[in-house]
Amino acid sequence: MxxxxxxxxxxxxxxxxxxxxxARRAELARDADVADDGPARExxxxxxxxxxxxxxxxxxxxxxxxxxxxxxxxxxxAGPGVAGTTARRWVPLGAAATVLAAVGLYLTLGxxxxxxxxxxxxxxxxxxxxxxxxxxxxxxxxxxxVRRNPGDPQALALLGAxxxxxxxxxxxxxxFRRLLVLRPDDAxxxxxxxxSLVRAAEGRIDGDAxxxxxxxxxxxxxxxGARYFLGEAARERGDAAGVREMWGPLxxxxxxxxxxxxxxxxxxxxxxx
Numbered sequence: 001m002x003x004x005x006x007x008x009x010x011x012x013x014x015x016x017x018x019x020x021x022x023a024r025r026a027e028l029a030r031d032a033d034v035a036d037d038g039p040a041r042e043x044x045x046x047x048x049x050x051x052x053x054x055x056x057x058x059x060x061x062x063x064x065x066x067x068x069x070x071x072x073x074x075x076x077x078a079g080p081g082v083a084g085t086t087a088r089r090w091v092p093l094g095a096a097a098t099v100l101a102a103v104g105l106y107l108t109l110g111x112x113x114x115x116x117x118x119x120x121x122x123x124x125x126x127x128x129x130x131x132x133x134x135x136x137x138x139x140x141x142x143x144x145x146v147r148r149n150p151g152d153p154q155a156l157a158l159l160g161a162x163x164x165x166x167x168x169x170x171x172x173x174x175x176f177r178r179l180l181v182l183r184p185d186d187a188x189x190x191x192x193x194x195x196s197l198v199r200a201a202e203g204r205i206d207g208d209a210x211x212x213x214x215x216x217x218x219x220x221x222x223x224x225g226a227r228y229f230l231g232e233a234a235r236e237r238g239d240a241a242g243v244r245e246m247w248g249p250l251x252x253x254x255x256x257x258x259x260x261x262x263x264x265x266x267x268x269x270x271x272x273x
Contacts, residue, residue, distance in 0.1 A: 135165035169199035187220035205233040240269035
């Protein structure tokens with residue numbers, strides 16, 4: 001807690017110094033503009049008038065004396081730096097007041113003495129109502145379940161599915177690989193491993209993913225998801241026969257009213273036959 005407020009104070013002090021720095025730069029720029037329009041500019045103009053013969057010596061000396069008199073009468077206390085100096089005094093005071101106000105609000109409305117809730121306790125609370133959880137929380141619950149029982153195939157399958165839905169395809173692939181160590185003949189797990197690898201590769205069907213899909217299809221020819229991806233891989237290679245081999249049974253299995261069926265037929269090399 002003390003470290004947090006110490007860092008907060010340093011951040012406020014840094015902000016105040018940054019504000020002062022920019023304010024000083026603006027003030028210097030303004031002073032330069034004022035100097036350009038002040039006594040120095042008037043004296044330079046008098047010199048130009050005298051040089052062009054538009055002002056005699058007596059008039060030049062009188063005008064010059066008047067410019068000097070007005071400059072002295074103004075005095076340094078009326079210069080542009082006075083207001084800036086006063087404003088600079090308020091910047092650190094304002095920063096300190098802001099920090100104190102924040103501390104006061106936190107102590108009044110917050111719970112500074114409350115300890116952070118351990119992750120395991122939160123996961124236990126989530127596990128009590130699984131039907132209300134989103135995919136990341138389901139993944140957290142299943143991660144804890146697998147930690148307690150790493151040899152539970154069902155928990156690993158649910159963990160892989162939850163990680164996949166939560167947008168963690170690398171974690172999903174890891175879970176499915178662990179599941180396949182326990183169940184190497186699980187065709188569904190091979191297919192889900194392949195899908196996770198494809199998503200992790202941002203849609204690219206690499207060698208590992210294709211090998212997973214082929215193993216899934218070897219174990220179960222009805223793994224339609226594996227057929228779809230293997231057909232896509234064959235299509236990318238320009239293997240028309242391979243596309244038809246993979247997508248033919250998939251098209252036959254889909255309902256004629258299913259829009260996916262029409263899409264696959266349209267994408268068959270050479271069209272539907």
